[in-house]
Structure formats: C-alpha cells, structure tokens
Amino acid sequence: MKKRLALLNLFSVLFVIGVNYISQMYRLNDTTIGEISRKYDNLFTPAPYAFSIWGIIFLGLLGYAIFQVKRAFFGKKESNFISQTGYWFFIANILNAAWVLAFVFDYTGISVLIMLGILFSLIKIILNTNMERWDAPIEVIGLVWWPICLYSGWIAVATIANVSAYLTKLGWEGAPLSEVTWTIIMVIVATIINLSITWQRNMREFALVAAWAFVAIFIRHKDSYELVAYSALVAAIILFVSSMTHAIRNKETGPAQKLKERLQNH
Numbered sequence: 001m002k003k004r005l006a007l008l009n010l011f012s013v014l015f016v017i018g019v020n021y022i023s024q025m026y027r028l029n030d031t032t033i034g035e036i037s038r039k040y041d042n043l044f045t046p047a048p049y050a051f052s053i054w055g056i057i058f059l060g061l062l063g064y065a066i067f068q069v070k071r072a073f074f075g076k077k078e079s080n081f082i083s084q085t086g087y088w089f090f091i092a093n094i095l096n097a098a099w100v101l102a103f104v105f106d107y108t109g110i111s112v113l114i115m116l117g118i119l120f121s122l123i124k125i126i127l128n129t130n131m132e133r134w135d136a137p138i139e140v141i142g143l144v145w146w147p148i149c150l151y152s153g154w155i156a157v158a159t160i161a162n163v164s165a166y167l168t169k170l171g172w173e174g175a176p177l178s179e180v181t182w183t184i185i186m187v188i189v190a191t192i193i194n195l196s197i198t199w200q201r202n203m204r205e206f207a208l209v210a211a212w213a214f215v216a217i218f219i220r221h222k223d224s225y226e227l228v229a230y231s232a233l234v235a236a237i238i239l240f241v242s243s244m245t246h247a248i249r250n251k252e253t254g255p256a257q258k259l260k261e262r263l264q265n266h
Contacts, residue, residue, distance in 0.1 A: 002082045006072035009085075010065040012093035017058050019097040028104045036103055040165035043183040043228050046216030053154055053212060060147030061093070067143040081144050084128045092121035092151075108166045115155065115162045122152035132202040138258040146205055153209030156193070160186055184231045187214065191235040195242055202250065204243040211239040 024032055037045060071079040095118045102111040125131070131145055164186075174182045191214075194207040214236035221229035251257060 002072040002079060005082055005086070005090075006065070006068040008087070008090045009068055009093075012090045013058070013061045013065045016093040016097045016100075017062070019100050020054070020058075023100050023104055028101070029106070031104055033100065033103055036106065036108075037161075037165065040108065040168040042161075042164040042168045043179055043221065043225060044161050044164045044186055044217065045220070046161075046213050047220040049219075050213055050216030053150075053209065057147070057150050057154060060150055063143050064089075064147040067139070081129050081140065085125050086128065088121045088124045088128070092118050092125075095121065103162075108162075108169050112159075112162050112166050115159045119152070119155050119159055122148060122155060126152065126201070126203075135253055138255055138262055141255050141258070149203050149205035150209055153194075153203075153206035154213075156206070157190070157210055157213045160190060180225060180228055183225075183228050187217075187228075187231050187235050191238060194239055198239075198242055198246050202246070204246055207239045207243050211236040211243070214239070 022028065034048060034051070068079075068082050068085075071077065072082060095114050099111050099114040099118065102108075102114055125148055129144070131148065136145065173179065177185075190210055194210045197203045198207045214232040217232035218229045218236065221232070247254060
C-alpha cells in the first residue's frame, strides 16, 4: 500500500509540473495563466513576481514525493504519514493539472470548483497527518510538513484570487460596496484565518505564504490604490510578526533546535 501510494504521489508531482511547463512553453489555447489572470484583473491579484513561489512549492513537493519513495522502499523507520496522506496528495496534484487546463481554456467557473477541490484535498492531508501538532523529527518537518504548508497556504490565497477573477468575468462590481472595500474585507478575513491557523495549528509557514502575497498586493497597488496597498502591507506585517512570535515561543521544539541536536548527536 505505502509503496503504491509513494509511486503515485511521485508520478502526480512530475505530472503537474509537466502540465504547468507545457502550458507556459507551448501556450495552450494560445494564451498563458498570466494572460488570463490579467484579462480578469481585480484588486486582490498580487504583482506578477509573487507567482514565482510556485518554483519553491514544486521543489518542495518533489522533495516530499522522493522522501515518500525513500521511506516506502528503503526506509526502516515508521512512515505513517504515507498511509495517513492516502490518495489525497495524488488527487490534489491531478486537480492542480486540471485547473491549469480549465483556466487557460477560460472555463473560469469550473476552475473555481477545481481549486476548491485542491484546497479540500490539502486540508484532508493536514487533518489526517495531524500536521504540526506533534513533536516530529526534523526530516518530517522539512520534507512533509513544510511542502504541504507552502502548497496549502498558496492555494488558500489563490482560491480567493480565483473567485475574484470569476466574479470579474461575470461583471460583478461589488455592489453595494466598492471593489476597494471588498478587497480590504478579503484581506482582513484572510488575515484572521491565517492568524488562527498559526496559533491553533502551529502552521507558521502557511501564514508566511499569505504575508508574501500581501506584500505583492502592496507592491502592485502602492501607486494607484493606496488604501488597498497599505491594508495589505499592514496584514503582511501582522502575519510576519505573529509567525516570528510563535516561532520564538516554540523554539524548544522548533526545527532549528532539532537540527542542532541532530548535528550534536553526529
């Protein structure tokens, strides 16, 4: 069971990376994700550089998949996280690839449903593995928890942006509230959710991804929509300070301490 899951998960990571590469290099439907995003431009969309985080996410997912294969085929240590993850990681990646196709072929409404499916799958992984709520070894923190935290953190942000793009496509302008007001409300709600995840589930990395996105929203709008820009900047600062405070309070079980202990024992 674990070996089959590990191989499926590795395949799914390679598959979603391949689909993303093909969509950009060969311009499926003669367009790209970025061009569709600009077509349905809205104030919650961050500056283009923010999407470079996918490079880090894909690298983390590849490390996660290879670690699963190593543990399933060659490891003697207990690897419950593989069976606990089940098929949800595979499902999330296949849906991710499907999202790329739906988005570039302008099926924006379907892409929202797919995005919600990705988010649901990642939440299932977090809950099933009891992620970040037990004292795990450094390799589990670095190769299981962090990749999923970064992945789910960005998907959470992307879900809001995807819904915003769909509403823009439908021509909804936010009445009776303005687009600026709605964007600030979304930033506030996202900040509250990320603070809760930090302090209730210890997932600092999840919240730092949101901070990254908020800084990119600030960069994009600082010269045009100052109220949106500085609301996003304040949210980013709050999430960063919150994450650092949480890290300091939990430094005894943090990855830096575990790495130090590992090096001392060797």
